[in-house]
Amino acid sequence: MSLPHAILTALLEKPSSGLELTRRFDRSIGYFWSATHQQIYRELGKLEESGLIRALPSEVPARGRRKEYEVLPEGRRELCRWVERREDPKVGRDPLPLRLRAAGVVGLRNLVPELARHRDLHLARLREYEEFERRDFPGGALTEQQRVQLLVLRGGIDMERGWVSWLTRAVDELGGG
Amino acid sequence: MSLPHAILTALLEKPSSGLELTRRFDRSIGYFWSATHQQIYRELGKLEESGLIRALPSEVPARGRRKEYEVLPEGRRELCRWVERREDPKVGRDPLPLRLRAAGVVGLRNLVPELARHRDLHLARLREYEEFERRDFPGGALTEQQRVQLLVLRGGIDMERGWVSWLTRAVDELGGG
DNA sequence: ACCCATTTTGCAACTTGTTGCATAATGTGC
């Protein structure tokens, strides 16, 4: 039940349309979550139906027509409950280490180049996040909200660093013999 | 499509029953994947039906009765195809950073103790993995399969270290003021 | 005015993951 809450957060930060949300998920929210536009539209429908958000008033019934949403008080309350809730951590879900482990049984085959490719992709993501940090948080006084956003961004950075260093070691050890 | 392949890998390492697999998922495979026993039983059914694995012969039809599976040649081939496949990395899916970000909007409320709790849980997991490393990989010559398993384990360790350090910093910065 | 690519919203079918419960066999104490 994280997607609706991720959407509520994003909408509180700034009222948006479905597509806009999709784009923001690829950027600032996507360090730890991702969602396709279909997921988002469906969820927006549910959230509207249950009275947590509403579409900003517009005349036409709108299909293929831009539709902005904003959070209602009940939506904010639900988000508060979620923040306060106690919930245990989940283990990650990345198939790559699994594939490496499979390779331990069926042989390395062509996996090392794939590991290197992933290392490069994670490195690119890392660079991008570091760029966000430089661009969006130039030193100086930060609001509480900005401090939290920066913390989350740094979490994303730490994770990507972890991937890069692990994959680098893996390629080294396996590629080198 | 990772679960069936994770099961194939585990069964190749050692033919097992459903419950045994469930336990092994909580241990050596679980660094990057998890599965409940229901998921595993369902998947075992599918894999058997499509001829990738088979139940080791036993007289009685068996309900509530231990049932061992082994991988058939077609299953091994499928696993090879999976290892060779090109597949992009997925972003993580952990709700905690999302909740922190939500707290940036609705206020920190009681989140800091929850962050500390997660830090402790990740730390416990980290200790457990380190214990696995000490116990199952005492220095000396390793087979290729063991080297790969150790690499995967170290990936799990790196990720947990990342969590612990990030959560430590988060608790520090937010708790302290 | 018309064509066409793009933007934006959305449906439907499917796969995967989760939750709660049911049922059969096995082991243990008495």
Added chain:
DNA sequence: GCACATTATGCAACAAGTTGCAAAATGGGT
């Protein structure tokens, strides 16, 4: 040999995530 917890397998209903496609509006260009 009976009661009871434990082990082991499984069903069914649901929730969440994925994939492929469609259709309405918009904004050029000609």
